[in-house]
Amino acid sequence: MVRRAGLWVVTVVLTGVSPLWGQGPTDRRHVVDRDVPIRRWFEVVDSLVARYDTPAAPLTEHVLVRANPWIVDRLAATDYYTMMEQGRFAEDPQALLALRAGDTLLIPDPSQVDSLRAVLAATVIDLNIPEFTLRILENGAQIHAFRVRVGQDRSRYLQMAGRDVDLRTHPGRGTIVRIERDAVFRNPVDNHRYTVTRRDDGRLTGLPRIPWLEPELDGRRWGQLLHPTTNRETLGSAVSNGCVGLAEGDAWRLYYHAPLGTRVVFRYELEVHGPDGTTRHLPDLYGWGSRTPAPEGPVGGCA
Numbered sequence: 411m412v413r414r415a416g417l418w419v420v421t422v423v424l425t426g427v428s429p430l431w432g433q434g435p436t437d438r439r440h441v442v443d444r445d446v447p448i449r450r451w452f453e454v455v456d457s458l459v460a461r462y463d464t465p466a467a468p469l470t471e472h473v474l475v476r477a478n479p480w481i482v483d484r485l486a487a488t489d490y491y492t493m494m495e496q497g498r499f500a501e502d503p504q505a506l507l508a509l510r511a512g513d514t515l516l517i518p519d520p521s522q523v524d525s526l527r528a529v530l531a532a533t534v535i536d537l538n539i540p541e542f543t544l545r546i547l548e549n550g551a552q553i554h555a556f557r558v559r560v561g562q563d564r565s566r567y568l569q570m571a572g573r574d575v576d577l578r579t580h581p582g583r584g585t586i587v588r589i590e591r592d593a594v595f596r597n598p599v600d601n602h603r604y605t606v607t608r609r610d611d612g613r614l615t616g617l618p619r620i621p622w623l624e625p626e627l628d629g630r631r632w633g634q635l636l637h638p639t640t641n642r643e644t645l646g647s648a649v650s651n652g653c654v655g656l657a658e659g660d661a662w663r664l665y666y667h668a669p670l671g672t673r674v675v676f677r678y679e680l681e682v683h684g685p686d687g688t689t690r691h692l693p694d695l696y697g698w699g700s701r702t703p704a705p706e707g708p709v710g711g712c713a
Contacts, residue, residue, distance in 0.1 A: 438462070438517035442509045448488065448619050449504035452591050458515070467520040468527075472669040476526050477518040482666050484508065488618075489659030490609060491642050503618040503658075533667050535586070535625075535636075535674045537654060539579050540695040541682055542646045544636075544654065546667045554667070556660040557645045561634070561652040563696050568651065570598040571633075577652050578696050579634055581676045582627025586668050590622040593637065598651045607640040615640070620661045625674040634676070636664060648695055 446454050455471050463469040475481050486492075488506040493499070500506055518526065534547040539560050546554040561579035568575045595617055596603050606614050622637035632652070639645070639655035656664060668674075678698055682690045 438519070440515040440517060442511055442513040442515070444511050445507050446509035447505050448485070448508050451485075451508035451619070454509070458517075462517050467518065467523045469518070469523065470669065472530060472666055473518065473523055473526045474515070475666050476530070477522060478515050481508070481515075482663055485662040486659035488662075489657060490615065490618075490640065491657070492659055494611070499613070500615065502616045504616060530667070530669060530672070533672055535664070535668055535672060536677070537579075537675070538677045538679055538682070539581065540678060540680060540692045544656065544660075544664070546664065554660075554663055556656050556664070559639060559644045559646065559650050559655040560648050560695075561650050562648050566599070566651075568598045569601040570596060575652070577650070579650070579652055579654060579676065580627070580632060581678045582630075582632075583673075583675050584625050584627040584629070585674060586623050586670055586672045587626040587631065588624035589665075589670060590624070590635075592619070593622045610641055610643045618658055620658060621665045623665065623668055625676075627674070627676060636668075637661065 440458060452471075455474065459469050459471055459474060485508060488500070488503060490500065490503060516522075529548060532549045534550075536545045536547055537543070537558070538545075542558055542560060544556045544558045545552050546556075562577040564578075565574050565576050567573070594603060595605070595607075605617060607617055608614055618638060618640070620638045622635050624631065624633075624635050627634070635653045637653060637655060638658045638661035640658070642657055644650075644655065645657060678696070680692045680694060680699070682692060684690065
């Protein structure tokens with residue numbers, strides 16, 4: 411991959427008896443010839459998708475990355491706290507590498523594209539609010555479960571919204587309707603924008619470039635975004651302004667399972683049934699009992 415006239419140009423190695431789809435065994439692979447930091451990742455992956463998208467094999471960012479699952483593993487491993495557990499401090503998380511020179515990416519063929527698109531279409535993002543747990547389900551089977559933080563049990567004036575806002579995370583059913591790759595980090599209480607974050611260990615770092623997801627629930631957009639938090643100690647608690655916060659590594663995994671249109675369910679269920687048949691009773695976080703009420707009034711306050 412080389413840079414010419416401000417653009418990233420990819421190098422691809424084609425092997426097999428035919429350069430065309432459907433005319434024999436082919437093995438399309440992209441060989442990276444230089445490091446790609448996370449701050450350039452989306453531009454590079456977009457250039458790959460644009461070049462290799464065809465009517466026979468309609469390529470998207472999510473399909474390409476799911477065809478190369480090691481990419482998600484590498485991105486998830488850039489989680490600040492995961493790295494610190496390994497004795498590695500990164501002041502600038504966007505300088506960490508998404509791709510390294512010599513990496514090889516598979517460009518999926520039509521049958522692989524169809525299979526991956528079917529998997530993505532069968533994915534559901536399931537959140538049980540009082541359990542502080544978000545699950546990724548594929549064809550009804552759980553493949554990931556993440557600890558999250560949810561909204562506070564109160565209303566508060568948020569300058570960002572210009573009104574009093576119910577900060578509780580409300581239930582509903584819907585889909586992902588917006589993806590924000592370059593989120594603006596603001597404190598919704600005073601609308602102050604910030605460009606660095608203080609970690610749980612007191613260190614200051616730059617902000618990660620991990621996409622934020624917005625669901626529409628029951629036909630309405632409440633502002634309850636799914637996004638990474640840079641303070642892992644807050645997971646498992648009700649401290650947000652209505653949004654659902656995940657660890658950085660988990661937010662990467664969520665993103666690559668949740669393209670636009672992915673189904674989303676936010677539940678408020680106090681009985682959790684384990685795989686062994688046991689039942690666990692959860693504290694009633696918002697005093698709603700076993701009901702899952704529809705939201706009333708303005709809800710949520712994340713940027």
